Amino acid sequence: MAVAENAPKNMGAKAGVQKFGGFLAGMVMPNIGAFIAWGLLTALFIPTGWIPNATLNKVTGPMITYLLPLLIGYTGGTMVYGKRGGVVGAIATMGVIVGSSVTMFLGAMIMGPLSAFLIKKFDGLVEGKIKAGFEMLVNTFSAGILGAILSILGFLAIGPAVSGMTIALGNAAQWITKANLLPLIATLVEPGKILFLNNAINHGIFDPVGIAQVKQFGKSIFFLLETDPGPGLGVLLAYWIFGKGNAKGSAPGAVIIEFLGGIHEIYFPYVMMHPALLLSVIFGGMSADFIFVITGAGLVASPSPGSIIAEIAMCPKGGLFPVLAGVAVGTVVSFLISSVVLKRVSAKEENNAAFESAQSAVMQMKNESKANAGISSNASAGREKTGAAKVTAGFVPKMIIFACDAGMGSSAMGETILRKKLKDAGLNITVHHAPVDEIPKEAEVVFIQESLAERAHSVVPDAQIVTVENFLDSAPYDQYIESLKAQMGKNF
Numbered sequence: 001m002a003v004a005e006n007a008p009k010n011m012g013a014k015a016g017v018q019k020f021g022g023f024l025a026g027m028v029m030p031n032i033g034a035f036i037a038w039g040l041l042t043a044l045f046i047p048t049g050w051i052p053n054a055t056l057n058k059v060t061g062p063m064i065t066y067l068l069p070l071l072i073g074y075t076g077g078t079m080v081y082g083k084r085g086g087v088v089g090a091i092a093t094m095g096v097i098v099g100s101s102v103t104m105f106l107g108a109m110i111m112g113p114l115s116a117f118l119i120k121k122f123d124g125l126v127e128g129k130i131k132a133g134f135e136m137l138v139n140t141f142s143a144g145i146l147g148a149i150l151s152i153l154g155f156l157a158i159g160p161a162v163s164g165m166t167i168a169l170g171n172a173a174q175w176i177t178k179a180n181l182l183p184l185i186a187t188l189v190e191p192g193k194i195l196f197l198n199n200a201i202n203h204g205i206f207d208p209v210g211i212a213q214v215k216q217f218g219k220s221i222f223f224l225l226e227t228d229p230g231p232g233l234g235v236l237l238a239y240w241i242f243g244k245g246n247a248k249g250s251a252p253g254a255v256i257i258e259f260l261g262g263i264h265e266i267y268f269p270y271v272m273m274h275p276a277l278l279l280s281v282i283f284g285g286m287s288a289d290f291i292f293v294i295t296g297a298g299l300v301a302s303p304s305p306g307s308i309i310a311e312i313a314m315c316p317k318g319g320l321f322p323v324l325a326g327v328a329v330g331t332v333v334s335f336l337i338s339s340v341v342l343k344r345v346s347a348k349e350e351n352n353a354a355f356e357s358a359q360s361a362v363m364q365m366k367n368e369s370k371a372n373a374g375i376s377s378n379a380s381a382g383r384e385k386t387g388a389a390k391v392t393a394g395f396v397p398k399m400i401i402f403a404c405d406a407g408m409g410s411s412a413m414g415e416t417i418l419r420k421k422l423k424d425a426g427l428n429i430t431v432h433h434a435p436v437d438e439i440p441k442e443a444e445v446v447f448i449q450e451s452l453a454e455r456a457h458s459v460v461p462d463a464q465i466v467t468v469e470n471f472l473d474s475a476p477y478d479q480y481i482e483s484l485k486a487q488m489g490k491n492f
Helices: 013-045 056-098 105-126 135-178 182-217 230-242 245-260 264-273 275-295 308-313 320-351 353-357 361-368 410-424 450-459 475-488
Strands: 002-004 376-378 399-404 430-435 445-448 464-467
Touching: 013 056, 013 105, 013 182, 013 308, 013 430, 056 105, 056 135, 105 135, 105 182, 135 182, 182 264, 182 275, 230 245, 230 264, 230 275, 230 320, 245 264, 245 308, 264 275, 275 320, 308 320, 399 410, 399 450, 410 430, 410 445, 410 475, 445 450, 450 464
Parallel strands: 002 376, 399 430, 399 445, 445 464
Antiparallel strands: 002 464
């Protein structure tokens, strides 16, 4: 764990891509419950479903055509300009829905934020220029007029354009699948997940393509490409058997959280400890995707989170074996490659323990695999350097935030662990979790993984940013609490 107080204010290219991807995923993630509801209804009641029912199946069409895109458009608008932006975004989204022959997820992702941005700009232009007593009239009519104009624009132009793009993407996806080239996509998907682009890849790219295929074929393989828990499971099993120190000790718990809980972020630090393990998840993903292709595997909706339980729940009737076969093969391939990597790395570390312990903070995650809770700090100009387990002199936080890309997985686990430890220590400090791009401005301390530190700093530049390699490792939290108690002068 390290205090990263000097994160640059100008985000690098990677942080910029993460932020954009996180924004796309942010329009979908809050509405996952609606997607799952539609997926369950589809799996149950379509003509080829588990219990076909023509009457109840009438619900699924309007849900995917109107409800889901409107939710995305409203959410995207809300992210840009609150509820006012959400309302205008939903109005504009309705235009692209009616003006298109395909499901308008992409159209909603465009119209929602765009509409909110425009109404926000309008409000800025008229701010302070409206005569007293006319504020409500101007506010309501401006939203209605702009929403109506954008709805017409969406119906006449944007909807048909996005429809053509969606059809082209669908045709390309079918061609790639028929040409048996789909497994190669793992070379992009698996590294992208490690860079915390997992939600953006799944919900921003694969979901629109997958939904289109479900309407045509009743299932889609694209719902399996990112959510497959097999490659990550293989890495964690290898750590469980061949790892050392904290990595080995925490691996069994991580297996349960990743495979059953579906929180894939839990295995990212294990791969980042030894970059060669990227080969494990890449070839594991390719192997799984190959099995999915040759067996005709597919799901009826996105399993979110990517738990094996959710994967099974989203399987169409008669489609369980192909999915489980692909997951199993991906797990085995990833495990075998990871085992070779970890055996070689462990032997090298044992021969060079003294050298490894002297490495800089760049090698910190590698040292974590040896149960050395390596702690370093970087202080910005004019600020006192402090260890991660120490607290800045005179500073005891009132609010601590755990942040991850989506604010729903690993950050929630870290929050639970630290809150319990603070309570046991008699410290009354508020602890919450949040998406990295929605960290509350009043946050004073932010626990986050290293690759997201730049984004966190851009959101709350005055907060103390504490980087943690593994949110399940309780040792850094114990050290932090000890420093808090010492700072507060408590005798425990």
